[in-house]
Amino acid sequence: MSVEHPPLAKRCVAEFAGTGILIFMGLGVVMTSILTGAQSGLWQVAIVWGIGVAVAVYTVIGVSGGHINPAITVALAFWRKHPWREVVPYVLAQLAGAFVAAALLFVIFNPFLKAREVEKGIERGAPGSEITAMCFGEFFPSPGPLSNSPGRYSVDEHAKLNALVSEQSAFLAELLATMVLAIVIAAVLDARNPGAPTPGMGPAFIGLTVAGLVSIFGPVTQACFNPARDVGPRAFSMLAGWGTAALPRGTGAVTVYVLAPILGAIIGMGLYDRVLKSPGPREAE
Template sequence: MLRTLGAELFGTFWLVFGGCGAAVLAAGFPDLGIGFAGVALAFGLTVLTMAYAVGGISGGHFNPAVSLGLAIAGRFAWRDLVPYWIAQVLGAIVAGAVLYAIASGQPGFTAGAFASNGFGDLSPGGYSLSAALLAEIVLTAGFLIVILGATSAYVPGGFAPIAIGLALTLIHLVSIPVTNTSVNPARSTGVALFAETDALAQLWLFWSAPMIGAALGALIWRFILTPGDALANLGGET
């Protein structure tokens, strides 16, 4: 179990450090910044690379909402849920701390939003709480459906990380202007701790909405999209 949790911790560290690092260090660089598209691609690449690197050890969740959705879908043991959440959040916090240490090496550095998520005044596009809530629920639900479909026995093996990474890229392309894209409570927590805004006060939304979306996506997959014979044989790990 220690090896499994270590894989989740490092995978989540890589996701937050790579994705949020692209936003903090590279997106706003004068004239050469990678912009929204570059940040979206960075998040997708972190999941793709870690899914291949350590997915065989832990399943490659790197996200408390994904772990919850997989448990609801019968693909993950409920007893392992809290240990996974702890490992994921710790990995995200360590990533936020390392990123802060690097970013603060620039003269005149101020953390500002520090790639945190938010709505209202903390939304990149000024989107409302209701818009942020709906976006996070719908996109997390879609993400779980992609994960469950790409890892099912009914598709060719070995390509799931590509589909999942591209799905996360697409999600960021859609929602960076709305919430700066969470769909991952650990990712939101890891950088909110270091932001110089009210990101921590809004963190409740970026735990609740992805969890609701993950549960919704898992239920849609399990009871609507799963082939009948697979559903009949689905015992799950409970």
């Protein structure tokens, strides 16, 4: 007997809401960490991202499947039975949710952003304003150390920091991290996997996986793994005064934060389905 899904419009609203919840919590903790020093260390930021993923998935999984990530939506269409015709509506809903969440946070934190820019002697939209634009879109490596260091912004220090991570290294980091995330998502939600957590606990383990990955890759790429997390907030920041200063070096906005997560999710889910997946009853016989 086939399962009747909610109408596509309702599922898209759920993806909008779920992605909005995730980005509101995740970018919110980035802003409090960078702009107020409220968090002591990367793990505190990472675990809030993980909690954001978990609560977002718990909130909407019963309606839309809880993708909240264009890379996962594409991977599910590539390997599973998610209809390709629904990929664009899902992705647009995810991007919109991320954009709106970023806009709401901007309203709340803009005074803090302005204060940091004054403190560092930078003008929004000019070179160096990456240290506040990073509160929305992502950069490789993270400009966080420049934003949190004492004194004025230094072009030379920024150049030294950028030299530590190439676009190729950032691409590989995002691809591998999203690949691991996709494998875990497939594994913990697989009813035939004897090692999967009890029903209902899957999103919690997905959130913990995200927290662990953010702890590793945060300093390298700001830990995207989700094109909506980057594209929606980055697009808002470009409209909110940062302009092209909100773009990372070279083609990184596309290759590192869009193509790498999508490719990583496709590879990861494919590896699970084709190599790691527990055999079903018939296959086991």
